Amino acid sequence: MLDNSILDLTDISKSYDKKVVLDKVNVTVQANDCIGLLGRNGAGKTTLIKIILGLLGASSGEIKYFGGASLNNDVKKKTGFYIGQEYLPEELTGLQYLQFINYLYNGKARQSDENLLNLFEYFFEERESSKKMISGYSFGMKQKTGICAALVNQPQLLILDEPFSGLDAFSCRRLIEFINKYKQRATVVISSHDLTFIEKICDRLLILEKSRVVYNDTLVNFTTSGKSTLEDSLFTLLRPQDTSDEKINWLV
Numbered sequence: 001m002l003d004n005s006i007l008d009l010t011d012i013s014k015s016y017d018k019k020v021v022l023d024k025v026n027v028t029v030q031a032n033d034c035i036g037l038l039g040r041n042g043a044g045k046t047t048l049i050k051i052i053l054g055l056l057g058a059s060s061g062e063i064k065y066f067g068g069a070s071l072n073n074d075v076k077k078k079t080g081f082y083i084g085q086e087y088l089p090e091e092l093t094g095l096q097y098l099q100f101i102n103y104l105y106n107g108k109a110r111q112s113d114e115n116l117l118n119l120f121e122y123f124f125e126e127r128e129s130s131k132k133m134i135s136g137y138s139f140g141m142k143q144k145t146g147i148c149a150a151l152v153n154q155p156q157l158l159i160l161d162e163p164f165s166g167l168d169a170f171s172c173r174r175l176i177e178f179i180n181k182y183k184q185r186a187t188v189v190i191s192s193h194d195l196t197f198i199e200k201i202c203d204r205l206l207i208l209e210k211s212r213v214v215y216n217d218t219l220v221n222f223t224t225s226g227k228s229t230l231e232d233s234l235f236t237l238l239r240p241q242d243t244s245d246e247k248i249n250w251l252v
C-alpha cells in the first residue's frame with residue numbers, strides 16, 4: 001500500500017446466500033484519482049460501493065482508508081456519497097435536508113445557509129424549490145438533492161452511484177463541469193452506465209464482470225489513447241453475446 005492511498009481494498013468478497021457477487025476484489029485508489037466504476041447490470045458495482053461506505057458488510061477481506069485507517073468517524077467526515085433516492089428524507093425540505101447533513105458532519109463549524117443555498121442553486125438554477133418538501137420533488141430533483149447532500153462536507157473522497165440517472169441535459173453538463181473542477185482537490189469514484197460522461201470525467205476505470213475486477217487502469221490505456229471509443233473498448237473486453245433476432249420474431 002502506498003502512503004497516499006485513499007482506499008485500499010484487499011481480497012474483498014461478498015456472497016448473498018451462496019451466490020458470489022464479489023470475488024477477491026483488490027483495488028488501491030490513490031489521492032486525486034477520478035475513477036469510473038463500470039460493468040453490466042448486476043456486476044456488483046453498488047454492492048462494492050456499499051461495502052466501501054460501510055453500509056454493507058463484506059463476507060471477507062479488508063478495507064483501509066486514507067493511508068491506513070479503518071472506517072472511523074474521521075474517515076466518515078472526509079467522505080461524501082450519493083447512492084440513491086431511497087435514503088432521502090421525504091418529509092424535509094431540500095434546504096432542511098442539507099442543513100441536517102451539514103450539522104451531522106460539521107457540528108458547530110458548519111456551512112452557512114447561504115453556502116448551502118448557493119450549492120442548491122448551482123444544480124437547480126433556482127432557490128425556490130429548496131423550501132419545498134422533498135416528497136414533492138421530481139425524480140431528477142431528488143437526484144440533485146442527493147448530490148448536493150454528498151457535497152456539503154466538502155469531502156476528500158466523493159462516491160457517486162449513477163448520479164446522472166434522470167438528470168436533464170443541463171444538469172448533466174453542470175455535474176460534469178463540477179466534477180472536473182472538484183476532482184482537482186478530491187478523489188472521486190463514479191459508477192455510471194453513461195460512457196460518454198465517464199469519458200469526459202474519469203482518468204481511471206475499474207471494470208467489474210462476473211464478480212471480478214477485469215480492468216483497473218487508466219482510461220487512456222483502455223481506449224488505446226483515444227483510438228477507440230470507451231463503448232467499443234468495453235464491448236471488446238466484455239464481448240456481449242450475439243442474441244439472435246429470431247428469438248423476438250414474434251415481437252417485431
Ligand SMILES: Nc1ncnc2c1ncn2[C@@H]1O[C@H](COP(=O)(O)OP(=O)(O)OP(=O)(O)O)[C@@H](O)[C@H]1O
Pocket residue numbers: 016021039040041042043044045046047048
Ligand atoms: N440484498 C440482496 N440480496 C440478494 N442479492 C442481491 C442483493 N443485492 C444485490 N444482489 C445481487 O448482487 C448482484 C450485484 O448487484 P449490484 O446492485 O451490486 O449490481 P450493479 O452492478 O450495481 O448493477 P446495476 O448496474 O444494475 O445497478 C446482483 O446479481 C444482485 O441480484
